[in-house]
Amino acid sequence: MRKKIVAGNWKMNLTLAQGEQLVNDIVAAGIKLAEGQEVVVAPPFPYLIKVKQLIRNYPGIYLAAQNCASEKSGAYTGEVSAEMLASVGVDYVILGHSERREYFSESNAQLAKKIDLALANGIKPIFCCGEPLEVRKAETQNEYVARQLEESLYHLDAAALKNIVIAYEPIWAIGTGLTASAQQAQDMHAFIRARIAEKFGREAALGLTILYGGSAKPSNAGELFASADVDGGLIGGASLVAADFTAIVKSL
Ligand SMILES: O=C[C@H](O)COP(=O)(O)O
Incomplete structure (x- = not known):
């Protein structure tokens, strides 16, 4: 049985005090998770240690970071390595969040390196993919996403x-407030799973x-x-409000 997850990506929002309050409100909600269900919170780097204590x-x-460096260690001012996160x-x-791809020019090849470093340090990547509006309008979203998967994940093995x-x-x-319809989401998810089956096998x-x-x-x-x-x-805006986030978790 595969895991079901609701992950809250706080992005560059909240002070430490606000983040602590949010986590305390989430745990106080006392959500009963069924077997195989997980909640993940992804605060900004400076809050990771504190949030780890709170949960x-x-x-x-579980605790997530929003990014890691594509190099192991060394003279990369401002970067945070996978080893540090571990x-x-x-x-x-x-x-590979689209905001990192767009504003920080992250490429599929660079993301492949980040994935390897995360895995080598025992951290599970939540690999983001997805197409911009013009690609969706041109109905080439499957090819676009397939390329993201190929260039960042296909060097891995099934294990x-x-x-x-x-x-x-x-x-x-x-x-944007514009949500993909359930059918659009299902179609792309089924496509991704089919591509993964082709490359890594049905079980994977x-x-x-x-x-x-x-x-x-x-x-x-x-x-x-x-x-x-x-x-x-993977929830952005609604993960900043405890009542909304916990309601989404309960929808799992
Ligand atoms: O990482 C989360 C996504 O970018 C979704 O953000 P959103 O829920 O604010 O649309």
Whole structure:
């Protein structure tokens, strides 16, 4: 049975005090997670250690970073390595978010290096993929996403793939209020799973958790998560409000 996950990506939001309050409110909600269900919170780097302490007594709640360096260590001012993240207890790392690709020019090849470093340090990548609006309008989204998968993940073997989570985030739906329909999400998730099956085998594909991200909220999460190949969500804006985030978790 593959894992079902709701992950909250705080992006560059909240002070430490606000972040602590958010985590405390999430744990106070006392959500009962079924077997195989996980909650992940991805605060900014400076809050990771604190958030790790706050969630340590809550099995089922995991810690993610929002990025890591593509180099192992050394003279890279301002960068944070996968090894550093592992040393403070980070479980997951979001890699290839469209905002990193767009504003920080992250390439598929660079992301392949980040994935290798995360895996080598025992951190599970949440690998983001997804097409911009013009690609969706041209109906070439499958080719676009296939290329992202090929160039960042296809160098792995099936054993390594077990530690990867994929998040499909159509760029036109991120922070815009425009959500992909449940059918659009399901179609792309099924396509991704089929590509993974072709490359890594059926068992690897069936075990792969594929999240949807893009204006997911309490009012649409249930419908999105009900689709056969949608295994949860990567949540941005709604993850900053404890009541919304916990309502989305309950939709798993
Ligand atoms: O990482 C999260 C996604 O970018 C979705 O963000 P959003 O829920 O604010 O649209």
